[in-house]
Amino acid sequence: xxxxxxxxxxxxxxxxxxxxxxxxxxxxxxxxxxxxxxxxxxxxxxxxxxxxxxxxxxxxxxxxxxxxxxxxxxxxxxxxxxxxxxxxxxxxxxxxxxxxxxxxxxxxxxxxxxxxxxxxxxxxxxxxxxxxxxxxxxxxxxxxxxxxxxxxxxxxxxxxxxxxxxxxxxxxxxxxxxxxxxxxxxxxxxxxxxxxxxxxxxxxxxxxxxxxxxxxxxxxxxxxxxxxxxxxxxxxxxxxxxxxxxxxxxxxxxxxxxxxxxxxxxxxxxxxxxxxxxxxxxxxxxxxxxxxxxxxxxxxxxxxxxxxxxxxxxxxxxxxxxx
Numbered sequence: 001x002x003x004x005x006x007x008x009x010x011x012x013x014x015x016x017x018x019x020x021x022x023x024x025x026x027x028x029x030x031x032x033x034x035x036x037x038x039x040x041x042x043x044x045x046x047x048x049x050x051x052x053x054x055x056x057x058x059x060x061x062x063x064x065x066x067x068x069x070x071x072x073x074x075x076x077x078x079x080x081x082x083x084x085x086x087x088x089x090x091x092x093x094x095x096x097x098x099x100x101x102x103x104x105x106x107x108x109x110x111x112x113x114x115x116x117x118x119x120x121x122x123x124x125x126x127x128x129x130x131x132x133x134x135x136x137x138x139x140x141x142x143x144x145x146x147x148x149x150x151x152x153x154x155x156x157x158x159x160x161x162x163x164x165x166x167x168x169x170x171x172x173x174x175x176x177x178x179x180x181x182x183x184x185x186x187x188x189x190x191x192x193x194x195x196x197x198x199x200x201x202x203x204x205x206x207x208x209x210x211x212x213x214x215x216x217x218x219x220x221x222x223x224x225x226x227x228x229x230x231x232x233x234x235x236x237x238x239x240x241x242x243x244x245x246x247x248x249x250x251x252x253x254x255x256x257x258x259x260x261x262x263x264x265x266x267x268x269x270x271x272x273x274x275x276x277x278x279x280x281x282x283x284x285x286x287x288x289x290x291x292x293x294x295x296x297x298x299x300x301x302x303x304x305x306x307x308x309x310x311x312x313x314x315x316x317x318x319x320x321x322x323x
Contacts, residue, residue, distance in 0.1 A: 018305045028269065058175055075170040128190065132197065143210045183247070227267075266295060273304065
């Protein structure tokens, strides 16, 4: 409880107090029988959010995850190629020529961290392609996260592990067969690689990989079968973008498009964001705006922490985990 005690003593006002309130609301939501969705935008996996997220999964403090394709794959990249990553702490000082040198070395920069193409991306490609081709030849189709679950459970990558497996949130999710929503997976490195293999003819049926529309249908079924007035679904959004915008819309879709008026609204909402309100940015929309879209209710517990998710989320999770 050392981290929690420190936070409760020092984090008393403004965004610091909002952090504590959001964490307490998260715990109360679970204690009242609710379930939680966590959404991951940006490059949270490369920020090694998996260290705590994996433990949240193991302790059943998150029941479903929505993430970008980048977060889905980058947790695996980190798992198998961590020793080859390079940190660039003075990235703000890099010139265009410095960046070109990184390109020539096939080091793909994400802020202060460079992901090695050969050891991470190509290593995964060689393994995942076998699973794509097998499904394609069998006339089967799977979601992006399901292909990853197949690979992780097969043990094909174990020889390459370079971090403690308990710090991989995808491994923890695979072990629990956790539901994952990955909208816009096509906008990822492996999405581009998949498109290339379809174009080249290695994969005959583009629909061997299920699409975002099918993800929404999958989420609609999960939400309908899981959410009740006694066990509502909470929404903990890290960053903005499609990882959050896509899944939160399942509730108004069920109400307005399918006319299922007995479906509960989201029962808790928190967003960690540094996006500015009033510039037309949905990621910067305050929670109350979501009431008008039929996503949140007038009395839904709502929190917004305007700060850096790489700093704030681990502190919220520390309280939730009782650390």
